[in-house]
Amino acid sequence: MEKIIVRGGKRLNGTVQVEGAKNAVLPVIAASLLASEGKSIIRDVPTLSDVYTISEVLRHLNASVTFQDNEITVDASRELFIEAPFEYVRKMRASVLVMGPLLARVGKARVALPGGCAIGSRPIDLHLKGFEAMGAKVKVGNGFIEAESEGRLKGSKIYLDFPSVGATQNIMMAATLAEGMTIIENCAKEPEIVDLANFLNKMGAIVKGAGTGTIRIEGVESLFATEHTIIPDRIEAGTFMIAAAITGGDVLVKGAVPEHLTSLVAKLEEMGVLIIEEPQGLRVIGPEKLKAVDIKTMPHPGFPTDMQSQMMALLLCAEGTGVITETVFENRFMHVEEFRRMNADIKIEGRSVIINGPSELQGAEVSATDLRAAAALIIAGLKADGYTRVTELKHLDRGYLNFHLKLAGLGADIERVNDEVEIVDNVNEYVSDVNV
Ligand SMILES: CC(=O)N[C@H]1[C@@H](OP(=O)(O)OP(=O)(O)OC[C@H]2O[C@@H](n3ccc(=O)[nH]c3=O)[C@H](O)[C@@H]2O)O[C@H](CO)[C@@H](O)[C@@H]1O
Ligand SMILES: C=C(OP(=O)(O)O)C(=O)O
Numbered sequence: 001m002e003k004i005i006v007r008g009g010k011r012l013n014g015t016v017q018v019e020g021a022k023n024a025v026l027p028v029i030a031a032s033l034l035a036s037e038g039k040s041i042i043r044d045v046p047t048l049s050d051v052y053t054i055s056e057v058l059r060h061l062n063a064s065v066t067f068q069d070n071e072i073t074v075d076a077s078r079e080l081f082i083e084a085p086f087e088y089v090r091k092m093r094a095s096v097l098v099m100g101p102l103l104a105r106v107g108k109a110r111v112a113l114p115g116g117c118a119i120g121s122r123p124i125d126l127h128l129k130g131f132e133a134m135g136a137k138v139k140v141g142n143g144f145i146e147a148e149s150e151g152r153l154k155g156s157k158i159y160l161d162f163p164s165v166g167a168t169q170n171i172m173m174a175a176t177l178a179e180g181m182t183i184i185e186n187c188a189k190e191p192e193i194v195d196l197a198n199f200l201n202k203m204g205a206i207v208k209g210a211g212t213g214t215i216r217i218e219g220v221e222s223l224f225a226t227e228h229t230i231i232p233d234r235i236e237a238g239t240f241m242i243a244a245a246i247t248g249g250d251v252l253v254k255g256a257v258p259e260h261l262t263s264l265v266a267k268l269e270e271m272g273v274l275i276i277e278e279p280q281g282l283r284v285i286g287p288e289k290l291k292a293v294d295i296k297t298m299p300h301p302g303f304p305t306d307m308q309s310q311m312m313a314l315l316l317c318a319e320g321t322g323v324i325t326e327t328v329f330e331n332r333f334m335h336v337e338e339f340r341r342m343n344a345d346i347k348i349e350g351r352s353v354i355i356n357g358p359s360e361l362q363g364a365e366v367s368a369t370d371l372r373a374a375a376a377l378i379i380a381g382l383k384a385d386g387y388t389r390v391t392e393l394k395h396l397d398r399g400y401l402n403f404h405l406k407l408a409g410l411g412a413d414i415e416r417v418n419d420e421v422e423i424v425d426n427v428n429e430y431v432s433d434v435n436v
Helices: 022-035 049-060 086-091 093-106 125-133 165-175 192-202 234-246 262-271 305-316 335-341 369-381 392-399 403-409 419-425 426-436
Strands: 002-007 013-017 035-037 039-043 066-067 071-073 109-111 137-141 146-147 155-159 183-185 206-208 214-218 228-230 249-252 275-280 281-285 318-325 345-350 352-357 365-367 386-391 414-416
Touching: 002 392, 013 403, 022 039, 022 049, 022 071, 022 093, 022 165, 022 192, 022 234, 035 155, 035 426, 049 066, 049 071, 049 086, 049 093, 049 392, 086 093, 086 109, 086 275, 093 109, 093 146, 093 155, 125 137, 125 146, 125 155, 125 165, 137 183, 146 249, 155 165, 155 281, 165 183, 165 192, 165 214, 192 206, 228 318, 234 249, 234 305, 234 369, 262 275, 262 305, 275 419, 305 318, 305 335, 305 369, 335 345, 335 365, 335 369, 369 392, 369 403, 369 414, 386 392, 403 414
Parallel strands: 013 249, 039 228, 155 183, 365 386
Antiparallel strands: 002 386, 002 414, 039 071, 066 071, 109 146, 137 146, 183 214, 206 214, 249 281, 275 281, 318 352, 345 352
């Protein structure tokens, strides 16, 4: 079994470069299906397992996809197939993002129902309501969602009950080729929405208002391939900022965009972390003592749910009581039990977690319950006494490229091994550690 082993106690120091954003590149790759001519070239693509999965989905839909040196080329000019099977959707929920482009271009899409996951039930009713408002007939049965439109979709006014990122993206993509104007109200405002809108506009779409609560899309007859560079990953940047802070380190996070990180920067500053804007990114200097704060996750520009578990790791090491309230996903606290294994003083009360810090964190065997929990456990391990072993790295690999190598580059005592290698290579260390 693969695991990351980290020994706590090292201060991080140096420079780390963030990759292109996973949550921006997935919808952009899906959107490249909308181009009926040419080859789209997408740059700064992180080589993550999710990117391979979405590329496989596109190939399955008859697009040709090549991936080399952080650059993806998509040729979707052939006739497209319409089905995204369960094997892909199961691996990665963002596979449902091909639905909007398929419906717009082919008038039909068949996508396996995603089902629940470790962070919540995650329905896609808002995506489907949007498609229906544009005239599509939607049927759910036998584990699939089928959507079909007679002729072109019709522009419509759509109000989202919640500013869902995925629903905003899917509806936005569907609307680019619809007849007339679509207005999405109470839409998501995340930077990844703006990146997708920029890509669509370069393809010949007319999308206005991305980044605000109302997006207007004027449908056009067809779209063409284009070139695009993905925005830096604000969640990866934020993760390294917290890693620097927890160790009392001094790290320049290259590629961190301050405007994408305002809520995190505000909370870190409240905790006593020094953050300096530099031309290349954000420099983060951790204090001797961190102060506890309260956090409530919210849609952008609120505090991102994707930073919640990493922030929890930091609060474990802060003085005082901090409360984290999760309002975006109903079940994103699976990592709490794992933190307890590391001696955290932490309890769940409804949708909140109460953290009495600072905990004397101890190294332990822990299991990553989702992508961000994986990073959070490793971050806690940077501060814990002794060795922390984190398993279920498939979650980490969905969203972080070379995470342990980047941390090692900053001075962390960390390695990635599989069981056999660990026993053969580190037999003395391993045995002595087990006996502690
Ligand atoms: C690939 C990607 O970009 N993933 C991000 C995206 O996920 P994703 O797009 O799935 O997240 P959403 O914004 O859609 O979901 C937010 C909330 O809305 C609910 N909901 C959503 C759609 C719907 O039709 N009905 C409904 O009830 C969800 O169950 C959840 O409770 O935004 C989330 C919220 O910032 C992030 O945590 C994910 O990292
Ligand atoms: C929850 C996340 O991703 P996804 O929506 O792909 O599961 C995430 O990036 O933290």
